[in-house]
Amino acid sequence: MTLSAKGTTAAAGAPSAQPSAQRARILRAGFQYFGIGAFYLVILVAFAFSTQHFFSYSNALNILTNVSVIGIVALGQTLAIVSGGFDLSVSGVVPLGAVSFALLTNAGIGAPLAILIVIGIGALVDLINGLIVTQVGINPLITTLGTLSITAGLAYTLSRGVTIPFVDLDVGILAERPFAGISYYVMAFLALAIVISLMLRYTVFGRMIYAVGGNREASRLAGIRVDSLTILIYVICSALAAFAGVVVASQLLAGAPTVGVEAALTSIAAVILGGASLTGGLGGVGGTLIGVLVLGTIANGMALMMVPAFYQQIATGLILLLAVGFGRLRAVFTGE
Amino acid sequence: MTTDNRDAASLLADFRHGRLSRRELVMGLAALGIAAPLATGLLPGGSARAQDKKYFVTFANVLESGELFVQLGNGIENAAKVAGYEFKRYNNNFDGPTTINNARLMAQDKPDLILEYNGVEGIGEALKRIFDDAGIPFIAINVPVPGGIWFNLVNREIGIDTAKVVVPLAQAKGWTAADTTVIILQASAAGVEVNDCIRYFYITAAEAMGMTPAKPEDITALTTTIGDNLIQVDGKGVLDTSYTTVKNALQTLAEDRHILLYSINDDSVIGAWRAITEAKRENNTIVAGLGGSVAALKELRENPYWVAEGSVFATHWGQYLMAMTAAILGGVTPPPLTKSPQAVLTKETVDKYYDASGQVKLLPPLVAENMYLKDTGILQKFNNVEGLI
Structure with a gap:
């Protein structure tokens, strides 16, 4: 496989035989993970000293619970962004998934089958996205914005705009906590993170994602079926968003068309915080996880400190800008 | 003529x-x-x-x-x-x-x-x-x-009338200002009039129970606490944000603290109530909804802790x-x-x-x-x- 220089060096997670490339990769990884990791540690220490309620097992679980939904969406978004695209339609797929799950289970369909159907619905949405982006050639921004509107509208239509409580509360099985207060959906989130991380780092498919994100044309010339890969990435992204919809419905024991509407922007923010680049070829699950945790921990810590919601929004925005600035610094130091 | x-x-x-x-x-x-x-x-x-x-x-x-x-x-x-x-x-x-x-x-x-x-x-x-x-x-x-x-x-009147239903029930359980916190969920972007219901809910409850008193202008979109008696979070009127914000707020409240829960609409109350039940604190909570949605009316009929529901028909x-x-x-x-x-x-x-x-x-x-x-x-x-x- 022959890739352009950009395509090769941009693959942050892909190993290289060249010493200089290896050095650049380590430096980049250092900035990417340790930088945001150190930043996260600073946040943890600051909140631990600022509010007595922060540093406890129950609050740690609380943070994990709170970030699970957006975390699952962000895993899919990581794939999309690393490959050089992004997916706004997740903001419609999450509520569509939540509403569909509530409707299906209320109609008597068992939770496992309902979950599979919902994931299938999500996959179908981004199959359409992928086909439009690759075959029609419409920009991902416009395409996924369009499907965002359609899926959000579908969620409202199916639910008639109201919250649909579960008739049988047992279908919210994902919210049960079988071990140490940790719910099944938190476990599912962590398991998915591990699987996708391994896939990105150690499989040909994962390396192709970095390659396509690094240089789409070079990847095509190298024999990668770029269009098929792009469609598959969108399908995975949307399937994960639909599953996140199931998770949020399980959390709330109800489906509603208003849930998850900020999923797109928050997940993109988390992925970028984690060191990914909107131009593609950079990023990884580790960074995304830390990005998600940073956003969730800041929201939690400021809530415990009783900081008004408006200030929380400002702080989150400032942190995102800081992270982007940090990314520019990284580019200077690594010569990208 | x-x-x-x-x-x-x-x-x-x-x-x-x-x-x-x-x-x-x-x-x-x-x-x-x-x-x-x-x-x-x-x-x-x-x-x-x-x-x-x-x-x-x-x-x-x-x-x-x-x-x-x-x-x-x-x-x-x-x-x-x-x-x-x-x-x-x-x-x-x-x-x-x-x-x-x-x-x-x-x-x-x-x-x-x-x-x-x-x-x-x-x-x-x-x-x-x-x-x-x-x-x-x-x-x-x-x-x-x-x-x-x-x-x-008139949101103000709904908040007052709801507090007049909720407070006697809390007092009948022996709850006092010393051991009770009112959690209200605002939708900060919706403006003052919409949030009048929760403001006046607290003002009325505070007066009746001897909690830290407040005037309407004391409870703004930026208010988060009033003494130990009020916590205001921004649920944005939606299910998931209300769930998350109340989950966070509960971390700051002692397990045995009594809670009066109220919000600007039913979705928000339902999300908050889910956080309460997940924390297994329903025995210490009295909840009131606003909107008259089908889901909330079901709660009012079947849930012993859901005691009032404002409806504007x-x-x-x-x-x-x-x-x-x-x-x-x-x-x-x-x-x-x-x-x-x-x-x-x-x-x-x-x-x-x-x-x-x-x-x-x-x-x-x-x-x-x-x-x-x-x-x-x-x-x-x-x-x-x-x-x-």
């Missing part, structure tokens, strides 16, 4: 020749002191009784998506049919330019009266100018428009608006605010107003200020208002 009639006749002639708008005609007749039945009898197209008039009414809905707004719009359209009025409907789409454009289109329609549900508060003056230029009277629904006759719920606003239309065009000057029907339901009263499927079966009696609606005879056509059946 003869002189009056001759003047009225000349007013009517001017109206028929387009030299006078309907509103000017009505105001002129009212200035002459002519009784409403006579005035309505002078208007073309029907008998002397307001309920038998066939008016043309246009309505711009704030938004035609989301069940609440769609049902509200459908309710108004259906009420127009029952009242026998010609009706045309527009969608403001929660958007300023669309609202202004619709206002111009409605003015072109030359209806007898316009029902304006505008969601963009700052464009009121522009709307007023369009309607005034066209000489068409209008009713502003929910959001006030200068010069318009205002129809709205929005799906039935249409019949009140048709009665207002008849009254205004009949020469009546309404009060500055005509209150929508509203009631705080309890476990004892819920079945009186709602059936098991969550459909309204009875509306509360007219408040004193709204008695002018009774005289139009319109509400009686619907046969569902307590005291008018």
